[in-house]
Amino acid sequence: MTENHIIVDHPQTRPGVMVIRFNRPEKKNAITGAMYDRMTAALHEANKEASIRAVAFLGTEGCFSAGNDMADFMAYAMGGGGRPTAADFLQALATCDKPLVSGIDGLAIGIGTTIHLHCDMTIASSRSVLRTPFVDLALVPEAASSLIAPRVMGHQRAFAMLAAGEGFSAEQAREAGIIWKVVSPDAVERETLALAESLAAKPPHALSIARSLIRGNGDDILARMDEELVHFTKQLRSAEARAAFEAFMSRKG
Numbered sequence: 001m002t003e004n005h006i007i008v009d010h011p012q013t014r015p016g017v018m019v020i021r022f023n024r025p026e027k028k029n030a031i032t033g034a035m036y037d038r039m040t041a042a043l044h045e046a047n048k049e050a051s052i053r054a055v056a057f058l059g060t061e062g063c064f065s066a067g068n069d070m071a072d073f074m075a076y077a078m079g080g081g082g083r084p085t086a087a088d089f090l091q092a093l094a095t096c097d098k099p100l101v102s103g104i105d106g107l108a109i110g111i112g113t114t115i116h117l118h119c120d121m122t123i124a125s126s127r128s129v130l131r132t133p134f135v136d137l138a139l140v141p142e143a144a145s146s147l148i149a150p151r152v153m154g155h156q157r158a159f160a161m162l163a164a165g166e167g168f169s170a171e172q173a174r175e176a177g178i179i180w181k182v183v184s185p186d187a188v189e190r191e192t193l194a195l196a197e198s199l200a201a202k203p204p205h206a207l208s209i210a211r212s213l214i215r216g217n218g219d220d221i222l223a224r225m226d227e228e229l230v231h232f233t234k235q236l237r238s239a240e241a242r243a244a245f246e247a248f249m250s251r252k253g
């Protein structure tokens with residue numbers, strides 16, 4: 001079943017495009033370890049294959065992703081250990097050298113929001129909400145969001161999002177510079193795929209150079225991911241985080 005929770009597709013009608021789709025709508029596309037692994041492998045494939053010229057992340061109707069699976073967080077908190085597979089995914093994301101686009105319709109929580117900080121262009125539907133309740137879960141920002149968000153949005157908006165856990169509407173996120181364009185819900189998929197296709201059709205070498213000039217070498221981003229990970233994994237095992245996960249798991253009675 002798990003394989004179907006991430007669908008990796010190379011649509012024939014969109015030459016050069018790899019689509020990575022969250023497909024676990026019954027759990028609001030919450031991301032498990034196996035799902036991270038599948039996405040990591042897909043990003044490695046995108047880097048290796050010259051025929052893949054752009055990668056598009058999509059979710060399902062009304063939901064991009066509710067972030068990391070809470071049961072996985074709980075398992076880690078209860079004594080699981082090692083390097084979380086999310087860390088490998090984030091590294092693959094930050095070092096992917098193909099253009100990355102994403103399309104959000106609806107919920108984008110936790111890593112469901114921070115993933116877009118690594119995308120080159122993101123389209124969101126007008127009903128989308130981006131939220132990172134890290135601190136409310138007794139966790140800390142990840143995905144180098146503590147570095148990228150203040151750079152892009154300024155301190156106040158980054159703090160509001162990453163520390164205060166304030167939700168951002170699609171329009172607020174666009175104004176803050178973390179979203180390229182807001183469209184109607186029925187247009188998200190079409191526009192995201194068309195964008196990926198148009199990037200895939202550009203002269204690849206020139207686009208690749210332009211992209212690295214715009215993004216920089218990324219060493220600071222990888223270093224910040226490592227720094228965040230130390231705090232994140234420590235906090236995952238804290239009593240305050242365990243209490244927050246338990247509250248989520250038992251909220252329905």
Ligand code: COA
Pocket residue numbers: 026027028030031066067068069070071107109110111132133134137252
């Ligand atoms: N991990 C695991 N399961 C999750 C999940 C997550 N991050 N988010 C949602 N789900 C599951 C719910 O447990 C529920 O499963 P169930 O039907 O078996 O009980 C199902 O998805 C639907 O979610 P539900 O909470 O009933 O829907 P809702 O519309 O009332 O609320 C959310 C949706 C996303 C606002 C709410 O589920 C939520 O806050 N999820 C946690 C988000 C989060 O904190 N992520 C981590 C960020 S670091």
